[in-house]
Amino acid sequence: MSYAYLFKYIIIGDTGVGKSCLLLQFTDKRFQPVHDLTIGVEFGARMITIDNKPIKLQIWDTAGQESFRSITRSYYRGAAGALLVYDITRRETFNHLASWLEDARQHANANMTIMLIGNKCDLAHRRAVSTEEGEQFAKEHGLIFMEASAKTAQNVEEAFISTAATIYKKIQDGVFDVSNESYGIKVGYGGIPGPSGGRDGTVSQGGGCCS
Amino acid sequence: MTWIPYKRSWDGIDSTGHNVNAGLLEKDRNLYTIRAVPLTDVHSIHRHAPPLGWQYVIVVLSSGLAHPPLYFYNGGVREFLATIKQHVSLLRSRDDANVFLVNDLQDPLQKSLSSLELPRAVPGSNGTALHSSISSSFSNETPGRLNDATVDGKSTTTEYNGKQKQKFNDPARDISIQVLEKFSLVTKFARETTSQLFRESHHDSSNSYERMQWMNSGSINMASIEPTIKQKVPDENPATLDSLQVDKLSLVWGKARQSPLNYVEWATFLDSEGRVKDSEALRKRIFYGGVENNLRKEVWRILLGYHAYDSTYAEREYLASVKKSEYDVIKSQWQSISPSQAKRFTKFRERRGLIEKDVVRTDRSFTYYDGDDNQNVTLLHDILLTYSFYNFDLGYCQGMSDLLSPILFVMENESEAFWSFVALMERLGPNFNRDQNGMHSQLFALSKLVELLDSPLHNYLKQADCLNYFFCFRWILIQFKREFEYEQVMYLWEVFWTHYLSEHFHLYVCVAILKRYSRKIIGEQMDFDTLLKFINELSGHIDLDGIIRDAEALCVCAGENGEACIPPGTPPSLPIEAESMYLPQDDDL
Ligand SMILES: Nc1nc2c(ncn2[C@@H]2O[C@H](COP(=O)(O)OP(=O)(O)OP(=O)(O)O)[C@@H](O)[C@H]2O)c(=O)[nH]1
Ligand SMILES: [Mg+2]
Numbered sequence: 001m002s003y004a005y006l007f008k009y010i011i012i013g014d015t016g017v018g019k020s021c022l023l024l025q026f027t028d029k030r031f032q033p034v035h036d037l038t039i040g041v042e043f044g045a046r047m048i049t050i051d052n053k054p055i056k057l058q059i060w061d062t063a064g065q066e067s068f069r070s071i072t073r074s075y076y077r078g079a080a081g082a083l084l085v086y087d088i089t090r091r092e093t094f095n096h097l098a099s100w101l102e103d104a105r106q107h108a109n110a111n112m113t114i115m116l117i118g119n120k121c122d123l124a125h126r127r128a129v130s131t132e133e134g135e136q137f138a139k140e141h142g143l144i145f146m147e148a149s150a151k152t153a154q155n156v157e158e159a160f161i162s163t164a165a166t167i168y169k170k171i172q173d174g175v176f177d178v179s180n181e182s183y184g185i186k187v188g189y190g191g192i193p194g195p196s197g198g199r200d201g202t203v204s205q206g207g208g209c210c211s
Numbered sequence: 212m213t214w215i216p217y218k219r220s221w222d223g224i225d226s227t228g229h230n231v232n233a234g235l236l237e238k239d240r241n242l243y244t245i246r247a248v249p250l251t252d253v254h255s256i257h258r259h260a261p262p263l264g265w266q267y268v269i270v271v272l273s274s275g276l277a278h279p280p281l282y283f284y285n286g287g288v289r290e291f292l293a294t295i296k297q298h299v300s301l302l303r304s305r306d307d308a309n310v311f312l313v314n315d316l317q318d319p320l321q322k323s324l325s326s327l328e329l330p331r332a333v334p335g336s337n338g339t340a341l342h343s344s345i346s347s348s349f350s351n352e353t354p355g356r357l358n359d360a361t362v363d364g365k366s367t368t369t370e371y372n373g374k375q376k377q378k379f380n381d382p383a384r385d386i387s388i389q390v391l392e393k394f395s396l397v398t399k400f401a402r403e404t405t406s407q408l409f410r411e412s413h414h415d416s417s418n419s420y421e422r423m424q425w426m427n428s429g430s431i432n433m434a435s436i437e438p439t440i441k442q443k444v445p446d447e448n449p450a451t452l453d454s455l456q457v458d459k460l461s462l463v464w465g466k467a468r469q470s471p472l473n474y475v476e477w478a479t480f481l482d483s484e485g486r487v488k489d490s491e492a493l494r495k496r497i498f499y500g501g502v503e504n505n506l507r508k509e510v511w512r513i514l515l516g517y518h519a520y521d522s523t524y525a526e527r528e529y530l531a532s533v534k535k536s537e538y539d540v541i542k543s544q545w546q547s548i549s550p551s552q553a554k555r556f557t558k559f560r561e562r563r564g565l566i567e568k569d570v571v572r573t574d575r576s577f578t579y580y581d582g583d584d585n586q587n588v589t590l591l592h593d594i595l596l597t598y599s600f601y602n603f604d605l606g607y608c609q610g611m612s613d614l615l616s617p618i619l620f621v622m623e624n625e626s627e628a629f630w631s632f633v634a635l636m637e638r639l640g641p642n643f644n645r646d647q648n649g650m651h652s653q654l655f656a657l658s659k660l661v662e663l664l665d666s667p668l669h670n671y672l673k674q675a676d677c678l679n680y681f682f683c684f685r686w687i688l689i690q691f692k693r694e695f696e697y698e699q700v701m702y703l704w705e706v707f708w709t710h711y712l713s714e715h716f717h718l719y720v721c722v723a724i725l726k727r728y729s730r731k732i733i734g735e736q737m738d739f740d741t742l743l744k745f746i747n748e749l750s751g752h753i754d755l756d757g758i759i760r761d762a763e764a765l766c767v768c769a770g771e772n773g774e775a776c777i778p779p780g781t782p783p784s785l786p787i788e789a790e791s792m793y794l795p796q797d798d799d800l
Contacts, residue, residue, distance in 0.1 A: 015609065068684075
């Protein structure tokens with residue numbers, strides 16, 4: 001399928017926070033509780049539309065295992081967007097965010113758009129991290145923030161799409177030299193290889209859910 | 212025919228297997244010897260007399276396999292052929308004056324083609340079995356270098372200092388690899404091209420000089436002397452085969468795969484008390500065909516080294532009962548941790564949490580582990596947690612559950628699965644070292660093997676900044692567990708565990724797969740991302756038997772040089788010093 005732009009995304013965060021489930025929910029619109037843990041990296045892709053333009057998201061779902069990091073980091077190269085995921089029912093996954101962020105900032109390009117996702121918000125009764133804390137962390141580090149659930153699909157579309165919308169806006173604003181593929185953006189048919197007067201996509205940003 | 216190398220000069224070869232020899236250590240001689248091959252098994256002899264460098268011959272067997280080149284440092288090829296001629300009919304090929312067909316009176320070309328294609332045309336055929344095992348080493352050594360090189364190559368206990376062993380200072384070695392590559396390129400396209408296939412590649416003097424230079428700088432390069440072969444593919448125009456196109460032709464001369472070892476045959480390997488009589492023969496048999504599923508329980512424990520090859524039925528039974536109690540003791544260590552103790556034992560809680568999360572994400576679509584409250588999932592959990600106490604330094608790391616899953620499925624017994632897993636982890640444990648050194652050393656060895664066996668691909672990957680080989684990470688970490696069907700994985704693993712041609716056969720499998728797609732990778736100019744995605748998506752689409760055969764061919768072809776690419780102690784080799792096997796994991800897990 002032809003696209004105006006292709007964006008490379010990475011999904012990062014501790015093991016078991018639901019990265020693979022989020023990806024599957026986004027690409028296949030289903031929650032598959034029995035699937036294999038991720039070794040190395042897995043891929044997914046989906047077309048979305050922003051500003052009436054077809055945009056292809058190519059998503060890299062990385063393994064969360066700590067000791068693989070020296071290798072998984074190499075997969076960050078040239079990503080336009082990152083979903084940084086923690087599990088709202090496990091405090092430690094939230095505590096590790098800073099180190100993930102540092103890794104991402106170091107090994108991906110500086111203009112990468114990062115979306116912080118507090119996943120498993122369907123398990124509100126077991127919540128260990130409040131929405132406010134998530135918001136606060138995002139604000140301090142200049143991230144977009146949402147709580148989501150790969151199980152109920154709540155905010156899953158929104159998270160992926162608003163990240164894309166932000167990237168798209170950056171393109172319109174001329175933040176990137178899109179001809180340079182190290183930004184994780186490929187220009188396809190109908191994409192404008194430079195700044196233009198386009199406006200933001202249809203999706204609003206931010207906000208917690210089910211808090 | 213026997214080939215026993217002799218230092219400093221060509222010494223002799225005769226049809227009776229007797230040979231004169233002097234000046235060689237027993238060990239060195241074994242290394243470079245080709246044990247007796249009946250002349251009836253020899254298909255042809257190819258003479259090579261490069262304008263520069265030593266003359267050599269290559270002996271091609273009827274099975275399609277070729278021995279490594281036999282070098283003649285002081286002449287003697289003519290005498291060699293004359294000697295052979297006293298025993299068998301030797302016919303110069305009509306198509307190539309340097310090819311001598313042995314025992315081949317009618318329609319030589321036709322017969323040579325059919326014999327070269329035999330492995331593929333008659334799958335499962337045993338008729339082509341060799342009477343001798345192929346020596347995986349190369350023949351003679353440069354005068355004066357023999358002792359050095361052999362000690363260097365074989366001793367795994369010598370200290371290992373550099374990143375790579377500098378063993379490539381013998382031009383003969385380089386050329387030999389290259390030539391063997393040529394031999395390997397016989398495929399279904401070969402019918403029209405055979406006449407040109409064995410022709411000497413033209414390398415001029417400057418070329419050889421350059422090669423010497425590379426050799427001296429410790430690297431080798433084979434791209435410059437890729438053979439020029441014409442290829443005819445129905446849907447493509449005949450074109451000169453350049454170095455990239457060569458890879459389109461797949462290797463065909465790994466031996467035909469056999470049917471799995473069955474119960475009746477297994478019994479013939481055992482003496483009356485259950486000892487394996489000839490472990491080498493058994494390992495070879497399994498290497499070529501695997502094991503029937505109902506035998507795996509018994510055979511795997513031996514292959515993995517949990518039971519010794521020379522143990523008796525009674526000893527194995529006894530060991531199993533001793534080990535059962537030992538297992539129970541280790542298991543009770545974590546079972547006896549009370550909730551209030553666990554509350555103060557973060558490391559334990561974290562490990563347990565990780566294992567709990569992972570066993571429910573391991574092979575759940577496979578019947579043995581599917582469904583809610585599956586008892587086997589609980590066993591996976593218990594064994595892994597027990598292992599993390601047995602080997603507390605290594606602990607638990609993702610990927611281990613993938614390795615344990617088939618073992619538990621086969622053993623159907625908690626303690627036996629545990630000890631078999633322990634035996635496997637003796638070799639693969641370093642894959643899970645926190646600092647990833649086990650993985651890095653294998654990826655490094657892989658890059659060296661590709662450099663040796665597919666230099667166009669190596670050069671491309673270098674230029675594309677992909678030499679870290681991270682795209683092969685999953686293949687190696689869990690031994691292709693995610694790349695094949697469950698049944699195929701078990702078969703591939705037992706092939707690996709035989710350590711028949713190499714302890715590092717899995718790396719040759721990596722090379723074989725990459726080599727199959729080498730042309731595509733280079734042709735499409737894949738960058739790191741594209742390559743990673745491409746490799747990931749090969750999962751489920753790899754022709755396993757074909758790849759094992761290619762890997763076998765590559766392994767034989769690379770011989771000594773291949774093993775020299777792999778630093779001592781690279782997993783699954785046992786570590787050089789046992790104590791350094793696991794570095795204590797310094798932080799939380
Ligand atoms: N209730 C609930 N469970 C979820 C949700 N997302 C994931 N899970 C569960 O969390 C577990 C881990 O999810 P994965 O998607 O495999 O986690 P991951 O982040 O990909 O983990 P690694 O691949 O190990 O890095 C799974 O068993 C899912 O069933 C969610 O939104 N709600
Ligand atoms: Mg995952």
